Amino acid sequence: MAICSKFLPAALAGAAMAAVLPAHAASQNFPTHPVTMIVPFAAGGPTDVVARSLAEAMRKSLGQTVVVENVGGAGGTIGTARVARSPNDGYTILLMHIGFSTAPALYRKLPYNASTDFAPIGLTVDVPMTLVARDNFPAANFSEFLTYVKANKTKLSMANAGIGSASHLCGLIFMSTIGAEFQTIPYKGTGPAMNDLLGKQVDFMCDQTTNTTGQIKGGKVKAYAVTSKTRVASLPDLPTMDEAGLKGFEVGIWHGMWAPKGTPQPIIDKLQASLKDGLNDPAFKQRMAELGAIVLADEANPAALDKKVKSEIPRWGELIRKAGVYAD
Structure with a gap:
């Protein structure tokens, strides 16, 4: 059956409207699952x-x-x-x-x-970052930590959660700031990296407070500083990097x-x-x-x-x- 050409615009408009209505309804009803x-x-x-x-x-x-x-x-x-x-x-x-x-x-x-x-x-x-080390790391505070890592940079390993991860980026900035390069060990995620830090298979790492707070409070790692502009309320005894001597260091x-x-x-x-x-x-x-x-x-x-x-x-x-x- 032929369709009169004069009805085509109306037919096309109706089809377009029919296509739009379900999408509109889906948006209005979102979410249904x-x-x-x-x-x-x-x-x-x-x-x-x-x-x-x-x-x-x-x-x-x-x-x-x-x-x-x-x-x-x-x-x-x-x-x-x-x-x-x-x-x-x-x-x-x-x-x-x-x-x-x-x-x-x-x-x-x-x-x-x-x-x-x-x-x-x-x-x-x-989320601020924290600088943490294995629990038997030979430094009692950030000043001692900085002195020790600079003197032993070729012997120390720094873990991260993989290239591009927050811990990797923080580590890059830290190494650049203090003018030292460490052996960096990339892992497939922060969990495996933290496990090896707890197992003393790596020396230190820079990681988010959401992953380190429990370990710090539990005494399972040594913590030296936070990377925020001000101290973190849940870790009030930790100085900021800026307070500890790395002026202007801030990573959020x-x-x-x-x-x-x-x-x-x-x-x-x-x-x-x-x-x-x-x-x-x-x-x-x-x-x-x-x-x-x-x-x-x-x-x-x-x-x-x-x-x-x-x-x-x-x-x-x-x-x-x-x-x-x-x-x-």
């Missing part, structure tokens, strides 16, 4: 600790379970790429740290574009949340509202305070995260190029 939060690092690490506490807090306002899935490897790039390739329906989101901004300089070939393949949701927490590991690019704005809005509610949840705030993390509830929005990434990519790019560190 669990949301997966990808953590691009091994389970048990500092970002994983933040993610699992935040997932539970967000569940309360979303009305759906938020499932944390660990997709580790290649300094976080494998899990990050997984989110970039996921459907833009809001059911797969990414919780990543400062490595989101360092990867473009560290990796010559990234399987995603950090600037264009994601829709920012908001900043989450900022910010974390953010993203969805794949093209995620409808109503879904981004719901995820952002849930994120803010989660960050303000009393149980979450208490847990982060215990671990020394700073909750960034006022910056839990797309604009703040977008601004952070745009300023951090060139800053870290310059530092990494000067250090001459790259990953294939």
Whole structure:
């Protein structure tokens, strides 16, 4: 049967409207089933600790379970790429740290574009780093530590959670600041690195308070300083690096949340509202305070995260190029 040409525009418009309505309804009804939060690092690490506490807090306002899935490897790039390739329906989101901004300089070939393949949701927490060593390390304070490591730099090993990890970046800055290079031992995550530090198979490392606070309070490692501008409330006896003598030394590991690019704005809005509610949840705030993390509830929005990434990519790019560190 032929269709009169004069009815074609109306027919096409009707078809377009029919396609839009289901998508609109999906956005309005979001979420109707669990949301997966990808953590691009091994389970048990500092970002994983933040993610699992935040997932539970967000569940309360979303009305759906938020499932944390660990997709580790290649300094976080494998899990990050997984989110970039996921459907833009809001059911797969990414919780990543400062490595989101360092990867473009560290990796010559990234399987995603950090600037264009994601829709920012908001900043989450900022976590200070701690300088810790095996419990029998022969230095009682930071001054003694600095003297000892400079004198024995060819004999000492410094662990990290892999190229591009927060502990790796902190270590690079520390070595650059004191003018010394140590044998660096990369691991597949912070958990394995900490296990070897506890087992005295490596000498020291720089790691986030979310991973070290319990070990420090339990006396299982020696702690010398924190990398924040001010002392950490949960570790009040630890001086800042600046106080201890490394003037201006400050490293904070910010974390953010993203969805794949093209995620409808109503879904981004719901995820952002849930994120803010989660960050303000009393149980979450208490847990982060215990671990020394700073909750960034006022910056839990797309604009703040977008601004952070745009300023951090060139800053870290310059530092990494000067250090001459790259990953294939």
